[in-house]
Amino acid sequence: MEKVIQTEKLTKRFGDFVACNELSFDVDKGEIFGFLGANGAGKTTAMRMLCGLLKPTSGKASVAGFDVFTQTEKIKMNIGYMSQKFSLYDDLTVSENIRFYAGIYGMKTKNIRTKTQELLNELGLQNEAKTLVSALPLGWKQKLAFSVSIVHAPDIVFLDEPTGGVDPVTRRQFWDLIYHAADKGVTVFVTTHYMDEAEYCNRVSIMVDGVIAALDSPVNLKKQFNADNMEDVFYQLARKAKRSDN
Amino acid sequence: MRTLFFLLEKEFRQLLRRKSLLGMLIIAPAIQLIIMPLAADFSVKNVSIVVVDNDHSSYSQRLINKITAGGSFKLAGYVSSYKEALKMVEQDKADLALQIPVNFERNLARENSGKLFVAINAIEGTKANLGGSYLSGIVKDFDDEIRIEWTHDATVDAPQISVASSNWYNPFLNYNLYMVPAILVTLVTAMSAMQSAFNIVQEKENGTIEQINVTPIKKHIFIIGKLIPFLVLGIILFSLGLVLGRIIYHVVPVGSLIVLYGSLVVYLFAMLGLGLLISTYSATQQQAMSLSFFFINIFNMMSGVFSSVDSMPAWAQAIVQTFPPSHFIKIMRTVVLKGSGFSDISNHLIAITIIGLVLNTWAILNYRKTA
Numbered sequence: 221m222e223k224v225i226q227t228e229k230l231t232k233r234f235g236d237f238v239a240c241n242e243l244s245f246d247v248d249k250g251e252i253f254g255f256l257g258a259n260g261a262g263k264t265t266a267m268r269m270l271c272g273l274l275k276p277t278s279g280k281a282s283v284a285g286f287d288v289f290t291q292t293e294k295i296k297m298n299i300g301y302m303s304q305k306f307s308l309y310d311d312l313t314v315s316e317n318i319r320f321y322a323g324i325y326g327m328k329t330k331n332i333r334t335k336t337q338e339l340l341n342e343l344g345l346q347n348e349a350k351t352l353v354s355a356l357p358l359g360w361k362q363k364l365a366f367s368v369s370i371v372h373a374p375d376i377v378f379l380d381e382p383t384g385g386v387d388p389v390t391r392r393q394f395w396d397l398i399y400h401a402a403d404k405g406v407t408v409f410v411t412t413h414y415m416d417e418a419e420y421c422n423r424v425s426i427m428v429d430g431v432i433a434a435l436d437s438p439v440n441l442k443k444q445f446n447a448d449n450m451e452d453v454f455y456q457l458a459r460k461a462k463r464s465d466n
Numbered sequence: 467m468r469t470l471f472f473l474l475e476k477e478f479r480q481l482l483r484r485k486s487l488l489g490m491l492i493i494a495p496a497i498q499l500i501i502m503p504l505a506a507d508f509s510v511k512n513v514s515i516v517v518v519d520n521d522h523s524s525y526s527q528r529l530i531n532k533i534t535a536g537g538s539f540k541l542a543g544y545v546s547s548y549k550e551a552l553k554m555v556e557q558d559k560a561d562l563a564l565q566i567p568v569n570f571e572r573n574l575a576r577e578n579s580g581k582l583f584v585a586i587n588a589i590e591g592t593k594a595n596l597g598g599s600y601l602s603g604i605v606k607d608f609d610d611e612i613r614i615e616w617t618h619d620a621t622v623d624a625p626q627i628s629v630a631s632s633n634w635y636n637p638f639l640n641y642n643l644y645m646v647p648a649i650l651v652t653l654v655t656a657m658s659a660m661q662s663a664f665n666i667v668q669e670k671e672n673g674t675i676e677q678i679n680v681t682p683i684k685k686h687i688f689i690i691g692k693l694i695p696f697l698v699l700g701i702i703l704f705s706l707g708l709v710l711g712r713i714i715y716h717v718v719p720v721g722s723l724i725v726l727y728g729s730l731v732v733y734l735f736a737m738l739g740l741g742l743l744i745s746t747y748s749a750t751q752q753q754a755m756s757l758s759f760f761f762i763n764i765f766n767m768m769s770g771v772f773s774s775v776d777s778m779p780a781w782a783q784a785i786v787q788t789f790p791p792s793h794f795i796k797i798m799r800t801v802v803l804k805g806s807g808f809s810d811i812s813n814h815l816i817a818i819t820i821i822g823l824v825l826n827t828w829a830i831l832n833y834r835k836t837a
């Protein structure tokens with residue numbers, strides 16, 4: 221199996237505080253990799269290092285075959301990222317947002333037009349093309365943000381709590397999009413606080429206080445922790461956490 | 467280049483969509499431009515003058531008549547000594563005291579030179595100072611008059627009366643002519659530095675900057691994409707100001723528009739650099755607002771809009787040299803009033819360019835894509 225993300229003792233310190241402590245893991249091509257952990261565990265920090273947004277303190281990591289210390293610009297060409305904070309322009313319309321991101325990733329003008337149409341159809345947003353993003357319901361915004369983050373057909377997409385705050389049906393629809401992308405060979409690296417979503421992943425890592433406490437497929441994890449569901453697995457691990465944002 | 471095109475397209479779309487902001491950007495300055503010169507009108511009217519005529523000659527009489535004839539000065543009275551005259555100034559009964567010394571006429575005739583003493587009431591400083599310079603202008607006129615009379619007399623050298631004249635480029639002391647260019651500068655300053663800072667910080671607040679940072683956009687391209695719309699907006703605002711100044715105050719620049727706009731672009735480059743720098747130090751729009759108000763207030767107070775930089779202490783003048791608006795105000799005034807060309811204002815242009823380079827370099831170094 222081809223590895224598209226490899227990390228070895230990847231560490232990030234903010235002053236004395238160790239946000240991510242010696243993370244070592246691999247992610248296979250085409251995999252849906254769940255990245256779990258309580259608030260403040262260090263998920264976003266790890267993800268930002270992998271995306272080239274944050275310089276690691278020590279350790280090694282490569283993403284899409286490029287080094288996170290020296291080749292961040294190359295990494296950026298090959299990944300998509302949907303940040304925890306909302307990332308579309310509220311004061312642009314749906315199609316203007318698609319056009320902008322497609323444009324800055326260097327897509328040809330003609331292709332932008334067909335791609336926009338394709339995305340709108342896929343999302344069922346044909347009638348909302350000229351709607352300002354600020355006027356869309358949250359669930360639609362999230363689906364749009366996801367589609368925009370993979371508009372340039374990246375190898376890997378990083379999703380930071382992409383489904384926060386929406387109902388189960390909308391979350392289910394979102395995961396359909398994720399599966400669809402994974403089918404096309406996109407590797408999905410996703411953080412979530414929803415344990416039903418963890419079940420959808422091929423493999424799951426659970427972070428506790430900056431370290432990876434467990435990493436395996438949901439089935440194996442449940443076996444390992446003698447649990448009925450992922451919720452139980454998560455609870456057994458996360459209650460040991462000392463760190464919490466809330 | 468294509469990236470820049472898409473960035474610009476996005477910026478202009480967002481800008482045009484914010485109708486309220488656009489309205490404010492255009493209407494607020496227009497109102498300020500209409501009101502401020504009226505409020506800040508220090509033109510010379512009814513400056514009271516007390517005269518000590520120690521010469522009692524026909525020339526001294528002629529000079530006094532000439533001074534009081536124009537309507538700018540009203541005679542507060544004649545007194546017999548300079549001391550009494552100063553007393554009247556002290557008691558606020560007169561803004562200016564003029565002493566014509568004994569032998570004024572004789573010296574004028576014999577030595578071709580005359581001396582006048584002028585005391586200025588520093589409490590009503592602006593009025594009296596302007597009055598003082600205006601008085602100098604009248605004296606110079608008077609000087610010219612008698613010179614012409616005397617040169618008819620072939621062989622005789624023309625006399626010189628010494629009073630420094632400072633307002634020769636604005637001989638009618640039309641204060642609007644002096645204020646409008648400076649107020650225009652303050653408007654462009656506020657718009658460029660503040661709005662560019664707000665705009666970038668807004669992307670930080672909304673989180674969209676994270677998304678931009680994870681794309682392969684080069685940071686200088688992103689920054690250029692942010693600055694160009696405000697450059698355009700600054701030019702539009704400036705043009706609007708020029709038109710308004712012309713319609714309302716009949717201020718028509720003597721100098722060329724190429725010089726004006728060339729300087730404007732250099733100036734905007736520096737001020738947008740400041741906005742950018744402010745944005746790199748601010749996480750929220752509130753911080754950006756406080757920082758930009760800080761600078762804009764200092765600029766407005768110290769760059770010579772209302773007060774003269776030349777009358778500040780040396781250390782303050784040195785500081786003001788680093789303020790881009792102080793240079794641009796000088797440029798505007800000389801180009802609008804005197805018609806100066808690029809060579810006359812090159813010092814100021816070079817200064818603004820250097821400041822602009824420093825600000826922009828600093829901002830770009832500080833604007834870290836990987837925060």
Ligand SMILES: Nc1ncnc2c1ncn2[C@@H]1O[C@H](COP(=O)(O)OP(=O)(O)OP(=O)(O)O)[C@@H](O)[C@H]1O
Nearest residue numbers: 234239257258259260261262263264265266304465
């Ligand atoms: N720039 C920073 N400076 C200092 N500390 C930071 C910084 N960024 C994150 N941290 C700290 O690092 C820890 C991990 O933060 P991180 O955002 O990675 O957590 P998370 O797992 O994504 O949490 P959540 O589920 O709430 O999103 C937190 O305690 C946070 O306060």
Ligand SMILES: [Mg+2]
Nearest residue numbers: 263264265304
């Ligand atoms: Mg997070």
